[in-house]
Amino acid sequence: MSFQFAYLLSVLPTLFTAALVNARLAAIIVVIAVLGGTALTILRSLKIAWVNAVIAFLISFIRGTPLLIQIFLFYYVLPAIGLDLSPEAAGIAAIALNSSMFITEMMRGGLQTIDPGQIEAATALSLPRRAIWQSVVLPQLFRRILPVLINEITIVVKGTALLSVITVVDVLRTAQQIASASYRPFETLAGAALIFLLMNLVVIAAGSLTEARLAVRRG
């Protein structure tokens, strides 16, 4: 059996349609994870000892165990305690939780690079807490963590492929379905690989563009 490039091309349109599922899920996850990560960061800055201890424990748990297992936990274990989630919902919840933990850790690193003078100035102007977060800290923080955040987004995009294991019909599962009908797994999977590569290149390009624009605005 030889590699048939024409076959690879013929499955691409179907895979592209399936890729919309991955793109949609990844977009939802990224929004939840960024919001969740930011909320966690603000919560941690309140320095409530037991809350921070719980969050630190969760972070250690999420960072110390495989994403696949976390997805299984949401998919298999939650129904056992009466919370029956659809495969998509379970997947979104698992990856979003995972990613928000990584994002709050990035933000922790980013916060340390912000000039303390900024906060002093904002306090001297008697800006309320909320305004200091909204107008002083967060805009600078997002700019600082943008490169790592883009990296995290590509990890999320790649993570959506794992949802095929819990029956979400995404690019990978579609590819497997095509392959089991045509007995051409290699070409079909190469097609799926190509699509993920493309999606991540788009993410990286969009990220670089945003970085460049932010750099210009900063002057």
Added chain:
Amino acid sequence: MAFDPSILIQYWPLFAQGAWLTIQITAMAFVLGYAVGIVVALIAQIPNRLVRILVAAYVGVLRGIPFIIILFLVYYGLPFAGIRLPAFITGTVALSLFASAYYAEIIRAAILALPRGQFESARVVGMSPLQAMRHVIAPQILRSLVPPSTNMTLTMIKESSVLSSITVAELTYQGLIVQGNTFAPFEVFAAVTLIYWAITMAVAWLAGLIEARVGQAQRETIIRNPLAAEFLSFDRRPVR
């Protein structure tokens, strides 16, 4: 729902076997992946445009596609090329390939962070490029390699759970088998999770020891300004 430990007592040999295979596979993938990573990072040093593009493509492709797809490509690709291997070897090869791209980038970045004069001076005193790498560059980048390599190794250990999808009988696979037999997802995944956690913590602890030996413990900057610390730090520190 009550936690029923009898399932774990009954099936513990499966968990132990799975955990042991996970450790073996990731140890092999670490050695293989790092070896390939070093070679790729060295090749990347060759001042040639084509070479640079090829290295960038190798790293970019392996980092841009999900590991599960790399795994399936190797799994279906090797028989396609006439090579038939047991699933756990295929899995180890895929894991090594995946990790090698990241290790190569880590090494390349560490070399890049050194002053350029280091390599050139070594060449001037008559060392060959490889000698310069071995005796001048390598000893200097060793310290900065440890933290990112540890991170990547932990990622790799976690990604090895994906090998369950090509029937490699590692920890996750055994967990799914026990789950299929007992329909006790809570107990099973609690056990699997705890074992992974223990493995990654052990590796992190080991890396901490190595880091302490080669030096450069990363210390967080302490924000002394109490006003700023209110926003920029998560730690409660005595305010003086």
